[in-house]
Amino acid sequence: MEKANNTENKMVEIGEKKKGSSLTAENVAFVRALESLKPEGERICYDPYAVRFLSPQYAMFMEMAAHNPSKTPFPGVHNSLxxxxxxxxxxxxxxxxxxxxxxxxxxxxxxxRAYRIEGLRDKVRVFEVDQPGTQNVKMEKIKDIFGSLPDHVTYVSVDFETENYGQRLIExxxxxxxxxxxxxxGLIYYLEPKAVDDMLSFIVKxxxxxxxxxxxxxxKSSIDRTDGICGIKCKACDQNEIKNGIKDMAQHGETQKFGIMDGMLESFLIQRGFSHVCSVNSKDYKKAYFHGVNESRPVCCRSYFAHAVVK
Known part of the structure; x- marks a missing residue:
């Protein structure tokens, strides 16, 4: 899945979900494809392949956006993604x-990333891990794009909630x-806490x-709230849209289940065997990427990134 930050649920549901595949995977591909329409000096990210993963319904919206790329739906969420x-x-x-x-x-x-990040094909073995329905759709699309599956990528099908993904990787x-x-x-908040702990434990060991x-x-406060939203007042975050999007995703079996205690990211990861913990909030990436012509583009305050090193 490229399952995404729960703000991406704000993407409107257009058409039926592909059988067995992830709706959030296509939502985020849509964001990448739409951003890639912008001129080189304006786009925040670029993915020439994202458009190939879109259903006809999403492609219709892409065609409309091609005539006016500046008219982005749900701009705060789009920009954060x-x-x-x-x-x-x-x-x-x-x-x-x-x-x-x-x-x-x-x-x-x-x-x-396995197909567009320079140097991966020649230097790095890539393992893509996801549930079978999404993997099957992904592999067919990759064969359509490149003619065959690339040698440097290994596709591992697994249900994170019921199967041992680490064992599947080793196999x-x-x-x-x-x-x-x-x-x-766009993964861990869709998992049960035990699945997250098991995942991190495998990585450390x-x-x-x-x-x-x-x-x-x-x-975690966002997950615990009965309305499913953060309660932070933010011009870029339409709380009703986020709330409705979360409900829509839950109806498609993609329910938010896991959050980190407010302000406890570093201790959470250190306790699980990581070091050099870094957290990135919306102000950080707004400052890093949204300059010049992009300075007025809003971002969503609910989107946090983190990285850390195995001790």
């Missing part, structure tokens, strides 16, 4: 240049002593020196 893609891309590129040996994308959805050739980056983009994780998260 675009910033998330860019931040994760930049983080990964730094590791590729510093001797990365393996990349594991957990909840891969329609993530295209598919994962090397636990190699330097590895684990990307969990089965990663080489210098390995790292990067993910996005929400506060």
């Amino acid at each position: 675009a910033a998330r893609v860019r931040y994760f891309d930049d983080f990964l590129k730094g590791f590729v240049d510093d001797g990365l040996e393996q990349l594991v994308i957990l909840g891969a959805g329609y993530d295209t 598919h050739g994962y090397e636990k002593f190699q330097k590895t980056v684990f990307i969990m983009e 089965n990663s080489g020196t210098g390995s790292a994780i990067i993910f996005d998260y929400v506060y």
Whole structure:
């Protein structure tokens, strides 16, 4: 899945969900594709393949947006998701240049980093891990784009709630002593707390020196609220839209279940065997990416990113 920060649920549901695949995976591909329509000096992220993962309903909206790319639906959410893609891309590129040996994308959805990040194909073995329905759709799309599945990518089908994803990784050739980056983009808040703990435990016990994780998260207070929203008043966050989007995603089996206690990210990760913890909020990535022509673009205050190194 490229399951995303729960703000991405704000994307309007247009058409029926592909059989067995993740609706959030297509929502985020839509954001990447729409951002990629913008001129090079204006777009926050770029993904030439994202449009190939869109259903006819999404493609219709893309065609309309092509005539006026500045008219972005739900701009605060869109901009935060675009910033998330860019931040994760930049983080990964730094590791590729510093001797990365393996990349594991957990909840891969329609993530295209294995095919568009320079250096991965020649230097790094990539494992894309997700539920079977989404994986099957993804693999067919990749074959349509490239003619065949690339040799440097291994596709691992798993149900994170009921199966041992670590064991499945090892069965598919994962090397636990190699330097590895684990990307969990739009994933952990859809899992039960035990599944999150099991995931992090595997990473700590089965990663080489210098390995790292990067993910996005929400506060537990957002999950615990009966209305499902954060309660923060923010011009970029239409709380009613977020609330309704969360309900829509829950109806499609993608319910938010896990959040980190407010202000406790560092202790949460240190207790689980990580160090060099870094948290990134909307002010941070607004300052990093939204300059010049993009300065007035709003971002959503509910979107947090984090990364850390295995001790």
